[in-house]
Amino acid sequence: MRVIFLGTGGSLPSPQRNVTAVAVQAGPEIVLFDCGEGTQRQFMLSKASFMKVNAVFITHFHGDHFLGLPALLQSLNFSGRKRVLHIYGPPGTIQTVESILNLGYFAPGFEVTAAELEDGSVVEFAGYRVTAVAMDHTVPCLGYVLEENARPGRFNLRKARALGVPEGPAYRTLQQGGTVEIGSRSITPEMVMGPKRRGRKIAVSGDTRPSSAFARAARGADLLVHEATLGSELEEEAALYGHTTARGAADIALKAMVRTLYLYHISPRYEDAGTLLREAREVFPETYLAEDLVEVSVTNDVDTEPDGSGPDEEEGR
């Protein structure tokens, strides 16, 4: 699983940062969180393909978060898209998608679905799910938490050998949850597999004032992508316009006990956002600045207690 920051700026683009879009590659598919203007071209400049996008989650309908949808849809069509594209967002999504589909001479050759979510709505995908969280912005806004399904534990090669399981298809059977007969004994998966490993968890804030509800929903995330529009020198302005400071984002990361925090939605007034990073790190050291076109791999290995030992161990799946 990897996160690709396509656009990390807020409100307006700047030469350094395009407006908001965060892609999460989950298996062969991409889930896109927000789609600011120019997102299709950011895809072209990254290693990811917009043809892989399966679903788009819009946080809210301010221009810097969704105005890349019209051109993305038209370019998907131009590029021969056939399979359905799902678009989710807060109230207003259905009408907005309908308007977008009617801009200019455009007749998509693929189905576009639009669905409106509310606080707590869950969208299930194969292997992961996305939960919507009502945020605290100036207009209805949803944050999103993507959680991978729990994964099987690691296969303990030493135990398998000790139990006399022959190498080969029997290993695969056990890894896939089946039982293997060795002479008169039944070897069950529990005997050779470590404990289930929790799935990875990624949370994306959208635009918001600091939100305790979001901190709860993002609890324990491997990666929290949180808006940090302004620095704490502009805390009042941030609150007025429904935003969070870099320090405020770090407070949320601390409260949510996440592993890493990435600051995004940086105001174009910060040509160098180093001050934002520094103030956040004072509160939450595992903070990073999201930068356009940077990819981050999300692993949860530090949370795994390997129950095999050393080089003999084999990955469960």
Place this chain on the structure above:
Amino acid sequence: MRVIFLGTGGSLPSPQRNVTAVAVQAGPEIVLFDCGEGTQRQFMLSKASFMKVNAVFITHFHGDHFLGLPALLQSLNFSGRKRVLHIYGPPGTIQTVESILNLGYFAPGFEVTAAELEDGSVVEFAGYRVTAVAMDHTVPCLGYVLEENARPGRFNLRKARALGVPEGPAYRTLQQGGTVEIGSRSITPEMVMGPKRRGRKIAVSGDTRPSSAFARAARGADLLVHEATLGSELEEEAALYGHTTARGAADIALKAMVRTLYLYHISPRYEDAGTLLREAREVFPETYLAEDLVEVSVTNDVDTEPDGSGPDEEEGR
């Protein structure tokens, strides 16, 4: 007067070229021809400001020519625009602009006018005018010809001195069309000013098959910006999709007797469009490839017959 190529690609953006937008700086104002997605950010990467845009002329409603309008309007608003913005285009403009103004949470603090033009429509500005020309594309499309008003002739310093006109305010009076009394003699502008100089002329094709009507309208242009989506190896495909090859664009330039031809709307399949340039130059040597963010000054000095002589001469205005 200068032309700023903001986006020179066709159909889809590419890492090298954004989709179509051509800005013409005419005095303090900018006239924008087409506004593909990402045009606001291309402005930011250029030396021109989108706040100076007075009017936008859309050639047609394929996505690569107008989907930068929604974000441009929202960013103008965010940046404090107060004065009116005029949007012109073919039939469909009024409804499209209305849809765009209703996307998301957007209430512009400035007036946006939308007007639909047809073949031969003329829009007058202070000092120049834009004429629409019906093109030959797969959907209704207008090309545009911007013509500067004729400018006063050059002030002939030698003649003024010979006539005894005192240096100073009297020069300005004559340059502005007034008569000056020197003793009992009346000195009129005609006695010291050269012939009127024709205004500069710039033509922008939009998407089209080769069009004789456009060649007539663009006749004698200082700068012809013509689409060259494909090379002549794909002439049939170009015709099928309503486009012109690079060689076809050069034919138009030759027919229209323009001074210079700039090829734009280059298909993203040409990472290096050198072949397009070469085939056009075989027909019309004064051909150049438009490149994103390149500015071209448009002068018409070669068309002026200086009636003063040498270093004594002073610019009329």
